[in-house]
């Protein structure tokens with residue numbers, strides 16, 4: 001593994017750093033940390049930001065040029081995210097489209113699907129959501145029951161999805177539906193692109209512990225979707241979904257570690273300025289140890305990310321070992337939230353917009369949000385199963 005950046009990568013870093021220093025809007029700076037981002041007005045503001053990034057050539061950096069990307073390597077992508085974190089710039093809002101659906105369409109989509117969707121993903125002209133989970137299909141995703149029945153050249157869809165992040169502001173969704181109920185459960189599934197404005201779709205926001213309604217229930221009642229929107233082959237959607245999930249767990253993990261660093265830097269600043277018994281919290285030896293542990297953990301995550309990155313640069317597909325990073329990240333994220341609560345004390349429970357909420361209530365939000373880290377994108381228990389069975393070769397039971 002080579003830890004040095006090439007002169008060309010270093011010059012790309014300098015270019016991005018200068019652009020961000022001049023262009024991050026004041027109202028968005030520092031807001032990517034843990035502020036609410038699910039309201040329609042905020043999403044529209046973030047769409048504008050993604051468009052500005054795209055015009056500067058900073059969205060889809062590792063996407064091929066023929067699809068509107070920059071045609072650079074994933075290294076430039078990582079450098080960009082590092083610099084965005086440094087500049088406290090929010091990440092592109094169309095994350096599911098960019099990180100999950102885009103690579104999936106490049107691998108399994110038709111030419112027509114790529115031409116129709118990829119450019120609009122890059123410009124945030126169309127925001128995407130991921131319609132996989134159902135009330136009885138979360139960890140056991142292949143248990144999904146949403147039915148799609150072919151009627152001429154359209155599929156008629158009936159069923160319910162849940163925890164669909166951003167569905168209330170999404171223009172499109174990538175869904176898993178059951179097209180052959182008689183087949184073994186992993187076999188009769190199809191991956192389908194659905195226009196969220198299709199008649200028969202109802203989106204009901206669910207309010208989370210944070211007070212924000214980032215995710216939703218999605219009801220599909222006789223929703224008619226063109227058969228041309230199937231990605232890959234009918235009844236072979238499970239393989240397509242595995243591509244999507246591998247990108248979610250592996251590539252996104254590198255970005256997660258970068259946002260963890262942003263939070264850690266804020267935590268250090270917070271500990272330095274928060275007084276406890278007449279001293280800065282940062283002078284408390286026990287808290288110092290805890291912050292040092294978090295710093296070591298963040299560094300381990302970075303190195304593990306580099307290990308995955310090396311594999312990807314050598315042309316390997318993301319593998320099950322990516323689960324290590326997601327599992328570890330979620331633990332560190334929750335530990336960090338707990339240490340922040342300890343630094344702040346009882347004030348940590350005060351939420352924005354109270355003037356008494358430290359750091360504009362962002363820690364209160366962060367601590368509650370972190371409870372979901374061990375659930376989304378694969379629960380910790382499931383990731384341990386994957387690591388045990390598929391990486392360590394332990395017996396299934």
Ligand SMILES: Cc1cc2nc3c(=O)[nH]c(=O)nc-3n(C[C@H](O)[C@H](O)[C@H](O)COP(=O)(O)OP(=O)(O)OC[C@H]3O[C@@H](n4cnc5c(N)ncnc54)[C@H](O)[C@@H]3O)c2cc1C
Pocket residue numbers: 129130131132133134135137138139140162163164165166215372375376377378379380381382385
């Ligand atoms: C913030 C957030 C955003 C999300 N966004 C989306 C989204 O955009 N799109 C989407 O499709 N989904 C989304 N999800 C859903 C997420 O993927 C599921 O919550 C997750 O897969 C777990 O499924 P479940 O909630 O049904 O829990 P269950 O699968 O019912 O699990 C309940 C508990 O049992 C444990 N368990 C289950 N099976 C086993 C087993 N075999 N061995 C050991 N333990 C087990 C689990 O670890 C968990 O603790 C989101 C979730 C969160 C928290």
